[in-house]
Amino acid sequence: MGKIRLKGMTWDHRRAVDPLLAARDMFTRRHPEIEVIWHSRPLSGFEFTPVDVLAETYDLIILDHPFMGRVANSGCLLPLGSSLALHDGDFVGPSLATYRMAGEIWSVPVDAACQVAVSRPDLMARLGGHVPRDWQQLLRLGHEARQRGLWLAIGLKGVHSLMTFFTLMANLGRPCAIDPAEPLFEAGAAREALGLMRALLAYCPPQALDWNSIALHDQMSLRDDLVFCPAVYCYATYAEADHPHPLRFHDFPGPQGPRGSTIGGTGLGVSARSAHPGAALAYARFAAELDTQLLFAHHHGQPARRAAWEDAAINDRFGGCYRDTRATMDQCWIRPRYDGYLAFQEAGGDLIESHLRGDMAEAALLDRLSELHAAA
Structure with missing residues (x-):
């Protein structure tokens, strides 16, 4: 049998693209049967292109949390709470809370910002x-x-x-x-x-x-x-x-x-229309892990895991950014997310x-x- 190929969509900046490309070998070593191919779109597309439209074409979608109301109503993404062990305390500020809607978690926080x-x-x-x-x-x-x-x-x-x-x-x-x-x-x-x-x-x-x-x-x-x-x-x-x-x-x-x-940042969602939901969930689980997000950070990414924000080497690489903005991140406000x-x-x-x-x-x-x- 040939490899399972997953298509992913992110946004066009080295903060978004480079971490995903850098993690590809790490994921392939663990799952040699799965290949992930990433595509990107401009920031304006990230902010406004409906997720249910993207879910028709892509298995994995990097998205913004204001889409959660539409996601919950349309069912275009798979709920992740029962498949992945995700806990608010593992992520900085209210990062995970931004992807919780209608009693489900719809995305994995992979990037934290405010x-x-x-x-x-x-x-x-x-x-x-x-x-x-x-x-x-x-x-x-x-x-x-x-x-x-x-x-x-x-x-x-x-x-x-x-x-x-x-x-x-x-x-x-x-x-x-x-x-x-x-x-x-x-x-x-x-x-x-x-x-x-x-x-x-x-x-x-x-x-x-x-x-x-x-x-x-x-x-x-x-x-x-x-x-x-x-x-x-x-x-x-x-x-x-x-x-x-x-x-x-x-x-x-x-x-x-x-x-x-x-609060801003991004999450990784899994399309409910994916022909390979098991493989896509395996990637979502991988993206949520601390080791993966530490790797993201060392390739221009902006991790959402709390431990990555507290990592001394990462703070040195980014001029103390995470240490010096932590008080703001921990007191963030979540904007509307209704459909x-x-x-x-x-x-x-x-x-x-x-x-x-x-x-x-x-x-x-x-x-x-x-x-x-x-x-x-």
Whole structure:
């Protein structure tokens, strides 16, 4: 008999692709009868392509947790709780909880991330090297940066505007609703969060509204005028030594400290339509193991296992990223995951971006966001 061939889909960045390719030999030694072939798609596809569509073609899918409501309703993925020994305490922050819906676990956490701060150490040194711990200190840093011809930074293109809004709302202690039957926000808190975003933008270049998370990291690594970003989904690989200017990561400097960051990361799901469910589950089990995730980390990956975040060699490789953002990760907020939420996420991010560009009044924005949430 020939080999079993599994097709997998991930997203197109070395943080996502390289760990999976590096682990291939390790998996093949254990399961020589199974071959896994990985494909990738852009970040925008990862954020919005429906998982039930991907499940028609791929056996293994790297996905984002806001799809869980749709997954649970459609049954497009296999539930994993009865097949794999998965425990919340083995994963950092609420990583596993993000994939739990309707009493089942639908994905294995293979990558952990949330919105944290990132800096250029060489540029920070020009400003005294003090890392801001809250929003007031952040704005003072922005003032000092502009006096030296430097900028703060943020990536607020589309959905990333919404994520930063979510993070600030949760940090203020008044998180947005995760149930569409409830009002999306308390209006006073929403106005406060938007005001904090506008205050930050006064110290950022205009291009900040054109950047997603990857572009933000790229620009901070390449340009010589972007000193500090308070909130972006962490890409720890940009702290590795092979970058022209390795970045450093820090806890989120929210108005109330590091709490409330909107969790991201990725999970590995198994298609319910796979012709080889046993082989696909074997790979999911392999991907959940600590040794596998340690290997991921040493090939530009961003592990979700708690022990990997605490590993000294991994922290050395990534400039202390995991150690220095752990408080934020452990106090994360989980955004909505109901079936229909992704339509709100896409439209809501564009609306907040439009407001920040000056094209929509605050009152009109809040009304429209509330309407979209209720309709979802």
